Amino acid sequence: MAEFLDYFRKERLPHIWCPGCGHGTVTGALIRAIDKLGLDKNKIVMVSGIGCSSRAVGYLDFDTLHTTHGRALAFATGIKHAKPSLKVIVMTGDGDCTAIGGNHFIHAARRNIDITTIVMNNSIYGMTSGQYSPTTPHGMLGTTAPYGNVEHEFDVCELAKASGASYVARATSFHVTLLTDLIEKALMNKGFSVVETLTQCPTYFGRKNKIGGPVELLNWIKDRTVNAKAATALPPEKLAGKLLIGELYKAERPEYCASYAETTARVQRTYNDYKGGNRGCELNSD
């Protein structure tokens, strides 16, 4: 492995995350996966939205885009469609991705556009100090759920799968080796890939729900999960209320940019004598 910090903008450190936050663990896993695959730093674009998760990209030494709340995938779609040779990775959180950005999430998945999305799911809005999110479990506390969350949570992976993503996996900031391995596979998938990572927010989620510090919260997350392979041998009562981790779904589906390129080739065969006004098209060499 290259020097780990070579992937960081060292002058931008230290980061703004709280002590005990899981986001650094997830960012580390992503960097290790990129390093293992030997991807070209100059051809990677990292895109994020708003929230704690989205601050990750600012510390990383790639072309990085910190966008508006919820819209990372829409910006990323523009980048990938305009220049398919780039490797586009989105770092997002549960609120950013499944609340304000939910529409872009399901449509990016439906298109199966070749973007790798890392959802850092800490079940809370951390940046705004602890409001409940679409992934806060029913009954748990947030600053806007002082009597317990009335709503029920999304299953991010089921949502991605149903919407058309071609690679869906889940890990946690406890299962770091598994997480790195899954991100690596997601990066290799040509299509829309989602790796949901359950991660700890001790400052707001852990404290508000009286779970304890980072270690207790990590253990709490670990106990909520069951490995997908092990789950096949377990009786249903052992799986009740548990989230599966591991590779959850993989499918061969046409990728958006590839399909658009095919259509373009067909159109150009028909209109190869087209003399339309554009003289900038030679710049568009993807």
Next chain:
Amino acid sequence: MAENAKLMQGNEACTMGAIAAGLQFFAGYPITPSTEIAEMCSEELPKFGGKFIQMEDEIGSIAACIGASLTGKKAMTATSGPGFSLMQESIGYASLCEIPVVIINVQRMGPSTGMPTSPAQGDIMQARWGTHGDHQVIALAPGNVKECFELTFKAFEYAETYRVPVIVLADEVISHMREKVILPNPSSYKIPMRAMPKNPAGYKPYGADPDGGVPLMAPFGQGYRWHCTGLFHDESGAPSGKAAVAEKLLHRLERKIEKNAQAMEDYYAESMDDCDVAVVSFGSSAMAALSAVRRARKEGKKAGMLRLKTIWPFPDQALRRLCASAKKIIVPEMNQGQLVLEVERAIHGKAGVIKLGKVTGELFHPDEIYRALKEAF
């Protein structure tokens, strides 16, 4: 008939103007009365390797355009009132992050769903102040089909030169009207191109003259590895919460447009030299106004016509200069009085300003403006 003469619609002319300027990417969402632009882009762009995408909403559309622009491609979206409202947050993003993008807003009756197929000019202030915070935009208003071509072309020129979002404020009549247009010879086009850095070493993504300089823009994917954020940022692109950094950045962004405002002034003036009463208008309202002014002139009344093509930055200097002899200024517009506020501000009491708003979803009839002229004399 000249080879390049074509009967076309305003929306078609916008699309062709964009393609002439080197459009390579269009993202949009269907909305009346702008949809023909998306339809035509979906058909034309693949022919020369450009990219079209129909996004899930207008928020996604402008976001995708900004993303595409960051890879070095010329990007555009087209919409109308409700969609334009949805785009506002990311227009602010493009403004702060200095990302060239062109937005065609074919104005229709509002607020809300309003009268989707009726013309209006109610987005003058939304174009200027729609997104939160102090910021600068450029907005151009075509007054006929040919200008849809020309001003869309010019919109790219400004977007690329100044690294700002540029809005083309068309309206339902201009966009759906068909006229004969003689297109310029393609070899005469000077394709606008943003200034790019030559070497990643020492690249400062936001390094520029503090007095309105435009930084060099590196396309993503070419080894510059820079950070683009909607947080206030210093010259290196790093987020900053420092007062001095914020002040310096916003000052430069303001000066960038302010100091070039006079160069961007664009208008059509007729009989303004000696006029007693001037009519100042834009877009389709100006068509009726011109007819009324000519009728008044024929009757010996000293009426003048000033049709603004550049709306933002507001052409203060041109207005004051051209209206020097006017005692009164009538401002017909299809809203309850938006442009008139700017005319009043710029003319600063040197002439009486008369508001002539119309919000019925119908075009002005020349008689309505003629009557206002007669009253003014």
